[in-house]
Amino acid sequence: MLQPSSRQRGSKDLWLDAAYEMLVSDGIGAVKIMALAEKLNLSRTGFYWFFADLKELHVAMIERWENKNTGNLVKRCNKPAPNICTGLFNLMDCWLDPSLFDAGLDLAIRNWARVDGDLQIRLNDADRIRISAVADLFQRHGFSADQAHVRSLTVIYTQIGYISMEVEEARQDRLARVQHYVEIFSGIVPSRSDVDEFLERHI
Known part of the structure; x- marks a missing residue:
């Protein structure tokens, strides 16, 4: 089974930076996994390479x-x-x-x-x-x-x-x-x- 490429996954900092931008511009209610994936043009599953769930992302933020x-x-x-x-x-x-x-x-x-x-x-x-x-x-x-x-x-x-x-x-x-x-x-x-x-x- 092929593993997703780094381009498909992004990086932890990339997801975190996008979450910060969304938090500042639109508030915490807008920070959703799918919304972040769309913003980054990455697969939603790429998020889970770096965070277990949205709560873990919140902790990192x-x-x-x-x-x-x-x-x-x-x-x-x-x-x-x-x-x-x-x-x-x-x-x-x-x-x-x-x-x-x-x-x-x-x-x-x-x-x-x-x-x-x-x-x-x-x-x-x-x-x-x-x-x-x-x-x-x-x-x-x-x-x-x-x-x-x-x-x-x-x-x-x-x-x-x-x-x-x-x-x-x-x-x-x-x-x-x-x-x-x-x-x-x-x-x-x-x-x-x-x-x-x-x-x-x-x-």
């Missing part, structure tokens, strides 16, 4: 979201920084670089969690991890535990607001505002050299 969005946010918070402003600029890289943090995916996950109680628990855990990472950043730079916690809430809830409202703004406008967000979040005016170093990464 959630794990990839956790590793990318929450994982990269924590890494940016833990990146060595000489001062709190530089530390916050490192974090703000996430909001401007989709390879670090996918805002559309985060919104899709939040919408999915509204109809999936188990995912809502994992989303709540992810938000706690993010808030804790930002709070630790503030504490490492001399802020009290209470100040660090409230400031971290302000940082994370501001970004959740951007995501949930699907705010659209010109990239240059947002870049120009970041230094002011850093000042508001920290209470410290960032140095010109810190601002320039951040802008050079994104222009």
